Amino acid sequence: MTAGLERCSLNTGTVKLASLQEAVDATAAAGMGAIGLWRHQVQEHGAETARKIVEDAGLRVSSLCRGGFLTAATPEGVKDAVEDNLRAIEEAAGVGTRELVFVVGGLPGSSPEQPPAPGTDRDVVAARARVADRLADLAPIAAEHDVRIVLEALHPMFAADRAVLSTLGQALDLAAPFDPATVGVVVDTYHVWWDPELQASIARAGREGRIAGYQICDWNLPFATSALNSRGHVGDGYIDFTTISRWVAEAGYTGDVETEIFNEEIWAVDPTETAKTVAARYTEHVAPHL
Amino acid sequence: MTAGLERCSLNTGTVKLASLQEAVDATAAAGMGAIGLWRHQVQEHGAETARKIVEDAGLRVSSLCRGGFLTAATPEGVKDAVEDNLRAIEEAAGVGTRELVFVVGGLPGSSPEQPPAPGTDRDVVAARARVADRLADLAPIAAEHDVRIVLEALHPMFAADRAVLSTLGQALDLAAPFDPATVGVVVDTYHVWWDPELQASIARAGREGRIAGYQICDWNLPFATSALNSRGHVGDGYIDFTTISRWVAEAGYTGDVETEIFNEEIWAVDPTETAKTVAARYTEHVAPHL
Numbered sequence: 244m245t246a247g248l249e250r251c252s253l254n255t256g257t258v259k260l261a262s263l264q265e266a267v268d269a270t271a272a273a274g275m276g277a278i279g280l281w282r283h284q285v286q287e288h289g290a291e292t293a294r295k296i297v298e299d300a301g302l303r304v305s306s307l308c309r310g311g312f313l314t315a316a317t318p319e320g321v322k323d324a325v326e327d328n329l330r331a332i333e334e335a336a337g338v339g340t341r342e343l344v345f346v347v348g349g350l351p352g353s354s355p356e357q358p359p360a361p362g363t364d365r366d367v368v369a370a371r372a373r374v375a376d377r378l379a380d381l382a383p384i385a386a387e388h389d390v391r392i393v394l395e396a397l398h399p400m401f402a403a404d405r406a407v408l409s410t411l412g413q414a415l416d417l418a419a420p421f422d423p424a425t426v427g428v429v430v431d432t433y434h435v436w437w438d439p440e441l442q443a444s445i446a447r448a449g450r451e452g453r454i455a456g457y458q459i460c461d462w463n464l465p466f467a468t469s470a471l472n473s474r475g476h477v478g479d480g481y482i483d484f485t486t487i488s489r490w491v492a493e494a495g496y497t498g499d500v501e502t503e504i505f506n507e508e509i510w511a512v513d514p515t516e517t518a519k520t521v522a523a524r525y526t527e528h529v530a531p532h533l
Numbered sequence: 534m535t536a537g538l539e540r541c542s543l544n545t546g547t548v549k550l551a552s553l554q555e556a557v558d559a560t561a562a563a564g565m566g567a568i569g570l571w572r573h574q575v576q577e578h579g580a581e582t583a584r585k586i587v588e589d590a591g592l593r594v595s596s597l598c599r600g601g602f603l604t605a606a607t608p609e610g611v612k613d614a615v616e617d618n619l620r621a622i623e624e625a626a627g628v629g630t631r632e633l634v635f636v637v638g639g640l641p642g643s644s645p646e647q648p649p650a651p652g653t654d655r656d657v658v659a660a661r662a663r664v665a666d667r668l669a670d671l672a673p674i675a676a677e678h679d680v681r682i683v684l685e686a687l688h689p690m691f692a693a694d695r696a697v698l699s700t701l702g703q704a705l706d707l708a709a710p711f712d713p714a715t716v717g718v719v720v721d722t723y724h725v726w727w728d729p730e731l732q733a734s735i736a737r738a739g740r741e742g743r744i745a746g747y748q749i750c751d752w753n754l755p756f757a758t759s760a761l762n763s764r765g766h767v768g769d770g771y772i773d774f775t776t777i778s779r780w781v782a783e784a785g786y787t788g789d790v791e792t793e794i795f796n797e798e799i800w801a802v803d804p805t806e807t808a809k810t811v812a813a814r815y816t817e818h819v820a821p822h823l
Contacts, residue, residue: 350771358754358755358771359771361753361754361769361770361771362768362769362770362771365771365772365773365775366773366776367726367727367773368732368773368776371729398689398690399688399689399690399727399728400688400689400690400756400760402726402727403727403752403754403770403771404754407727409727409728409729410729412729413729416729436657436692437657437689437692437693437697437699438689438699439661439699439700439702439703439706442658462693463651464648464651464693464694465648465759466690466756466759466760468758469755469756470690470756470760478652479651479652480651480652480693481640481648481649481651481652481655481693482655483655483656483657483658486656486658
């Protein structure tokens with residue numbers, strides 16, 4: 244591990260085409276202290292083996308992506324969501340992280356693979372209420388496993404198809420009924436940089452002990468063909484990392500800083516090169532302000 | 534004019550390829566009461582002639598799009614913005630509408646034609662402060678001409694390149710120092726439907742006498758190649774027009790309801806057909822809830 248990179252973490256979504264071992268090797272070679280995993284990697288190897296691959300390289304698991312998709316309106320959909328998230332909680336505990344990132348889901352019928360059919364159920368207010376209900380179902384299970392549900396506000400452009408949770412303030416309102424050790428929030432620059440309430444919401448998250456992660460990547464324009472993949476290396480776009488990192492630090496956050504970039508051009512680059520770039524950008528644009 | 538369509542208006546952005554006369558004819562033929570214009574049309578004909586074309590067809594001008602682009606950081610940029618908006622105010626008064634929609638501009642260097650260069654000035658907090666300064670410059674001029682500056686919150690996906698004004702609540706905060714007859718807000722479903730604070734912000738806008746327009750179009754997925762043009766006819770996408778229209782009505786709004794759709798496929802359709810579709814969708818999805 245390189246001095247100054249202890250808190251720097253590579254989310255494997257940034258090197259999507261790499262195997263777990265390749266991603267771990269690239270992260271370790273770049274000198275970072277941690278790696279953020281996705282569930283399919285844990286499922287592929289089993290939690291114990293995945294954990295060993297990470298720990299053998301001298302890394303920590305900063306978080307597991309992702310549980311969630313909680314907006315189903317049918318009894319069957321609710322049951323499936325609770326069961327799948329129980330598995331996600333077990334996987335997080337098994338792979339050695341407390342932080343399980345939740346993408347709460349879009350309008351009913353949405354999935355990670357596709358948007359819901361237009362016009363079937365447009366009631367975003369009711370969908371948000373069901374997210375609160377499912378958190379009440381799942382928080383005791385997470386607490387039992389010593390895992391934290393980490394609510395991720397997604398950019399409002401994903402409100403229909405991926406997450407009806409759209410701002411950090413809304414995430415804090417959803418988290419409010421629960422112990423901060425059981426339900427937290429992640430600050431992801433890509434999703435929240437535009438928010439006029441951002442400074443106040445980050446400060447509130449700090450006061451309430453809820454900041455469970457800081458994820459970084461830049462906002463690129465023009466949009467890629469898939470808007471979901473229109474993210475860039477820190478420093479290549481429009482986000483003010485100086486200011487947001489300072490707000491996060493002032494809120495008392497001392498945890499890992501994960502770079503998570505979805506970008507087809509970056510996926511095509513050798514993972515070792517990408518990890519080096521991630522570490523360099525973190526060192527230049529973020530670390531001085533933490 | 535058809536009974537029930539008195540408040541229904543066609544924004545000419547929906548029929549972008551039509552001449553002013555063609556757009557006016559299509560709007561009148563569909564039985565609507567009003568039309569929303571763009572500045573280039575007023576400039577092409579002169580305000581007096583443009584006004585006559587509209588009034589001869591028995592229509593009102595519901596609003597003029599658009600002034601704004603207020604975030605310049607240089608003395609020259611500030612001077613240009615104030616001068617251009619003075620012309621926009623004169624054009625609104627000349628063409629016979631009080632409502633001049635403002636798109637406030639993105640990070641410095643943004644323009645309607647292109648995003649700013651990445652990484653030149655990422656300070657969105659400072660850009661927002663300059664918008665407030667320019668409103669203080671322009672509000673007295675608008676008041677002199679009996680024109681209202683109508684602040685339009687744009688979807689947060691346009692925060693870097695088009696509008697650092699991202700929520701209705703933020704628009705109301707910006708408007709707060711000014712007389713509601715001089716600075717108002719427009720509720721545009723495409724831009725604000727996702728906002729967890731929407732019901733509260735619409736109610737506040739009503740209480741404060743600031744609702745100067747209600748613009749409608751739907752949220753389509755997947756995104757079009759240009760995200761700006763990914764809008765649909767009311768009812769084709771994910772927006773809950775029943776609920777939002779009820780909130781707008783409960784807030785006391787009794788003005789025009791403009792359909793503004795940017796969509797290349799819709800632009801390719803005959804304007805008369807598009808106007809009929811707009812009127813039919815308004816009648817089906819919006820009017821019953823107003």
